[in-house]
Amino acid sequence: GSLPLLQKSGIKEGKGYGGFPVSGKFMKCTNPEVIKDHKAKVYGKAAEGSPPMSMPHLDERRIDGEGSLLFGPYAGMSMKFLKTGSGLDLTKSLRFNNIRPMLAVAKNEFGLIKYLIGQVMQSKTDRFKFLKLYFPDAKEEDWDLYTAGQRVQIMKKDPQKGGILKLGTEIINSADGTLSALLGASPGASTAVTTMFEVLENCFADEMASGKWKEKLAEMIPSYGRSLIEDAELCRKTRKATAKVLELEE
Incomplete structure (x- = not known):
C-alpha cells in the first residue's frame, strides 16, 4: 500500500495520516441463465446510518473473461492493506503522530464502527436476505460470497475534532514537488x-x-x-x- 511508502519517505506532509483497512464483499451469481438476463447496473439507496460507499447495486461484470452478476457491497474487516498483504499491515503503520487521530476517529465515528462490526457478523443467509430486497426471485443456491478488493480508508489529523475519516481519495504532495x-x-x-x-x-x-x-x-x-x-x-x-x-x- 501507499501509506507505508509515504511513512518511509519521512516528508512532513505525511505526518498524522493513518489508515483503516476495509474489504469489499459481493454476492456473486453462479447461474449463467440468471446472468444473461441482467445487462445493467442498478443502484438502490444506502440504508439509514450506512456510509455512502455502501450504496447497494446489482451489477453485471466480467471476471476472468466470464460474465458475472454481483450484488453488494458488503463490508468486511481485515488487518491487511492489500488482499495479498500481511496481517500485521495495520499494526506496522501505527506511529506516535497518527495514533491520536486514529483514536479520535474511533470515538467520533462510532456509528460507522458499529456498522462495520454488524457487516462482519453477517452470515451468508443474512446477506442473501438483503439481496432478496432487490432481487425477489433470487435463489440462494445461485449465489456465493466473493471478496472483490481491499480499501484503506484515510484517517488524518484535524484541528477541531482531533482526527477525521476521509472516504474518498487524497493526494499528499511534498513541498519540494519530488513526491x-x-x-x-x-x-x-x-x-x-x-x-x-x-x-x-x-x-x-x-x-x-x-x-x-x-x-x-x-x-x-x-x-x-x-x-x-x-x-x-x-x-x-x-x-x-x-x-x-x-x-x-x-
Missing part, C-alpha cells in the same frame, strides 16, 4: 485524469507550464485548459468524440 502519494479509494474513470493532473502539476510544475507540454496535453485532451461550460461548441465536440470512443452512438 506525491495517493491514499484512500482508487480513482475511478470519472476522477483518474483529474487526479493525475494534480500529480503532474505538483511534481512537474515547470514542464506543465512549458509550451511543449501544453501542446502535447492539448493533443491528448483537446479540452485541456478550456471550459466546456463556456464553450458550447467544444462541449458538443467533446461529447461526440467521447460517445464514439465508448461506442455509445447508434
Whole structure:
C-alpha cells in the first residue's frame, strides 16, 4: 500500500495520516441463465446510518473473461492493506503522530464502527436476505460470497475534532514537488485524469507550464485548459468524440 511508502519517505506532509483497512464483499451469481438476463447496473439507496460507499447495486461484470452478476457491497474487516498483504499491515503503520487521530476517529465515528462490526457478523443467509430486497426471485443456491478488493480508508489529523475519516481519495504532495502519494479509494474513470493532473502539476510544475507540454496535453485532451461550460461548441465536440470512443452512438 501507499501509506507505508509515504511513512518511509519521512516528508512532513505525511505526518498524522493513518489508515483503516476495509474489504469489499459481493454476492456473486453462479447461474449463467440468471446472468444473461441482467445487462445493467442498478443502484438502490444506502440504508439509514450506512456510509455512502455502501450504496447497494446489482451489477453485471466480467471476471476472468466470464460474465458475472454481483450484488453488494458488503463490508468486511481485515488487518491487511492489500488482499495479498500481511496481517500485521495495520499494526506496522501505527506511529506516535497518527495514533491520536486514529483514536479520535474511533470515538467520533462510532456509528460507522458499529456498522462495520454488524457487516462482519453477517452470515451468508443474512446477506442473501438483503439481496432478496432487490432481487425477489433470487435463489440462494445461485449465489456465493466473493471478496472483490481491499480499501484503506484515510484517517488524518484535524484541528477541531482531533482526527477525521476521509472516504474518498487524497493526494499528499511534498513541498519540494519530488513526491506525491495517493491514499484512500482508487480513482475511478470519472476522477483518474483529474487526479493525475494534480500529480503532474505538483511534481512537474515547470514542464506543465512549458509550451511543449501544453501542446502535447492539448493533443491528448483537446479540452485541456478550456471550459466546456463556456464553450458550447467544444462541449458538443467533446461529447461526440467521447460517445464514439465508448461506442455509445447508434
